[in-house]
Amino acid sequence: MKSRLNLVAPASRRWKGPTQARRLCHLCLLFFLFLWPVLAVQASAPADEAAFRRVSDRLICQCGCNYGLSNCPHLDCPSAPVLRQAIRDKLAAGLSEEQVLKAMVADFGPAVLGAPPAEGFNWSAWIMPFAALAVGLYFVQRVVRAWRRRPPAATVDPALMERYQKSIEREMKHLEE
Amino acid sequence: MDSLGSFALLLALPFSAYAIAAALVGHWREKPLLRQSAERAAVAVGGLVIVATLCLVVLLLQDDFRLASVASHSNRALPTYFKFAALWSGQEGSLLFWSCILAIYNISVVLLNRRRHAHLMPYAVAVLMTVQLFFLLLNNFAASPFRLLAVETPIGPQIFLPPDGGGLNPLLQHPAMVIHPPMLYLGFVGFTVPFAFAFAALATRAKGEQWIHVTRRWTMVTWCFLTIGVLLGGRWAYAVLGWGGYWGWDPVENASLLPWLTGTAFLHSVMMQEKRGMMKVWNMVLIFATFFLCIFGTFLTRSGVLSSVHAFAQSPIGTYFAVFIALGLVGTTWLLLQRLDFLKSDNQLDSLISRESSFLFNNLILLAACFAVLWGTLFPLISEAVTGVKISVGAPYFNKVQIPIGLFLLFLTGVGPLFAWRRTSLESLRRNFTRPLIFAAVVAGVSLALGARHPYALMAIFLAFFVIATIAMEFYRGARVLRQKSALGWAPAVVELTRRNTRRYGGYVIHFGVALLFIGFVGNAFTIHEQAEVAAGDEIKAGRYRLVVRGLEQTENDNYLATRAKIEVYDGARLFTTMYPERRLYKASQQPTTEVAIRPRLNEDIYLVYAGQAEESGKAVIQVYINPLVNWVWIGGLVMVLGTGIALIPSRSPEAAAPRRRKKPAKERDEVPA
DSSP states (O other): OOOGGGSOOOGGGSOOHHHHHHHHHHHHHHHHHHHHHHHHOOOOOOHHHHHHHHHHHTBBOSSSOOSBTTTOOOTTOSSHHHHHHHHHHHHHTTOOHHHHHHHHHHHHOGGGBSSOOSSGGGHHHHHHHHHHHHHHHHHHHHHHHHHHHSOOSSOOOHHHHHHHHHHHHHHHHHHHO | OHHHHHHHHHHHHHHHHHHHHHHHHHHHTTOHHHHHHHHHHHHHHHHHHHHHHHHHHHHHHTTOTTBHHHHHHOOTTSOHHHHHHGGGTSHHHHHHHHHHHHHHHHHHHHHHHTTTTTTTHHHHHHHHHHHHHHHHHIIIIISOTTOBOEEEETTEEEEOOOSSOOOOOGGGOSHHHHHHHHHHHHHHHHTHHHHHHHHHHHHHTOOSSHHHHHHHHHHHHHHHHHHHHHHHHHHHIIIIIOSSOSOOOOHHHHHHHHHHHHHHHHHHHHHHHHHHSOOHHHHHHHHHHHHHHHHHHHHHHHHOSSOOTTOOOOOTTHHHHHHHHHHHHHHHHHHHHHTGGGGOOOOOOOOSSSHHHHHHHHHHHHHHHHHHHHHHHHHHHHHHHHHSOOOOOOHHHHHHHHHHHHHHHHHHHHHGGGSOSSOOOHHHHHHHHHHHHHHHHHHHHHHHHHTOOOHHHHHHHHHHHHHHHHHHHHHHHHHHHHHHHSOOOHHHHHHHHHHHTHHHHHHHHHHHHHHHHHHHHHGGGGOEEEEEEEOTTOEEEETTEEEEEEEEEEEEOSSEEEEEEEEEEEETTEEEEEEOOEEEEETTTOOEEEEOEEEOOSSEEEEEEEEEEOTTTOOEEEEEEEEETTHHHHHHHHHHHHHHHHHHSOOOOHHHHHHHHHTSOHHHHHHSOO
16 A cells, blocks of 8 residues: 555545635635735825934934834933934935934944944844854754764564554545545 | 841741752752752742742832832832832842742642652752742842831931832833733743753653653743743833834843743754654753743843843842853753763654754754844943944844844744654645645735735735645644544534644644734834824824824823823724823822823724923924734734643543544434534
């Protein structure tokens, strides 16, 4: 008898064309009835306001909250209004977003950036997580190779194997009935 | 009462030391009575710590402001449930609370395992008591919760009783704070138990895999508490901090995520050890790492080494933690190296396309995520130490690094469970993956057609629906086989299927919760944020909503003064809802807070913040957030907890279920329509 994995899928399990396609369509329809309002609504802020938000999202408030400038949770924060006004002033002066960011770093120090700038030692902030992943992959590959070389823990008694095989076949036959 | 509490804490100290010594000597010299005495000492320590904690609770409820810990974190006008929550809002109380939860765990461990796992108990008790001893040292000498306020007088220091306390930090006056810290602590502290059993198994070279079952079970319970704690923390941040989000990649938030990630990795890789006798060293490393990350998290939260909006208590206890973590790491690493021969794998890997290899990758990705969070959290300190320049690492960094890792993890969540143990054939892969892939591609394609352009959001939608489809197919296939053999309907068949293999199907439910969680995360890409200075009658436009400010109202009670805005929200011409964002000034602490108004719905939340008064115009500053899909984060979390609950229930064998089915005559069964 063939093993189960080689069997052709029984008729009941095969793709039932139109019926299953219809079910799939119903599911998709339900999903989009629910998700439509979300996907249909897109931010429609004016260009200068959008630029302000994009810059703010890349900066950190300096009050010690460690949150983004757009998200500082402190009421009456001494730092956020100053930083926000500085961004607005610089954008109004015609600076591009990248120039505003550079000017903010010059005025308030590199700690104002939400992510370490990709330069010097700060490169390690970006590289290390993926370097760790690469090292991990290397070890996984070595472990896999070692495991695949290892002989089976114990040889199986042929009589026992045959008994199990018969038992499996009996179960499979019962299942298919 | 304070004397009783102080005395109980002090007495617990020598008892813990005795329990450690008695457990180890009793084991080494094979003296059962001494071992029994150690277990009883551990229970006694538990009782003493619980008494001390109850004393502090009573003192908080009685407004005994002679105590520094009560005067600093409570006041007379504070509602009773917040007075109770003040226990864990300060340094001293929270460390005592840590001790108390550990004490409760210790008592449970001793009572539940002293006979079943007697061979492991001496080392397990010694480890548990060592951790307890460390926290008792902090409770007694570094951050005593029963320290009295005193003033210097000409005749010497005199006890001082202030008329009222400084009050609880207003940010902590939220219902979630009554549940969130206990859950987080149950999770953090709970990992001490699997750590203790793993250590004991290693030290005693325990035969068989029984200890791993105990460890896995405790880890699941603890992991569940930690999951609830992390989610409640997110919910608290969302409802209280008023920035429209729930996860800011703050160091303290990250600290709670670290052990969750390694604990999740352990719960997966431990299956390799149970089923195939593989990854034994790795499992030990994971459980040890999880425990030390819990201690590290407590250190981050309590030491103030990193600035955080969640760090409500700061003191120089960092040195104690650093020494404890260093000694612990040295001890466990030494033991691990000594026992490497004991931890050899029993089996070989048959195929790269197998459940085993998917677990390997799952562990790799979870650990990479953990390392990335840890590295990003500590990088400001490392950078300052190396270059002398202070930099920040916030959400922009973590989002860039973590999103690809998270998406790959979601991919593995979908494919991993469909791989068979040992090897999976290509035919099986085709059968299992074709339909879920088509379904997910259709969903992602239509999302794209509807205007979703964010690449990560599209990938997350694709993968989340792929995971959901694979899980649905697994339930469908299993239930169909059961239905073929019995007269069960679809719903009873799914229940029966789950009851027969609670671990497997509970795991699927957890994965379903993870997929829902990611659908919730997708909403972040579509958030709308507006801010305006408004007076009565003014309007704000946010997405498809029009918000009309109807006026400002002043209210007052014993605890705070409040100003709230009445805002009507219109969807087109229809009045959709009326919301009341509020700004408070707490009298005791003179701290202002904002009480956000949230209109939750399954597709999106309308989230209003009364941010303050504009200096020049004197108008109210109102922030509006439209947060799509955010509630699926909480729903996904609940589903994960439900799945963990299912996985913890012992499976029922088909034989046990059979007599129930046989009650119905075969003929009658045949007549029931399928």
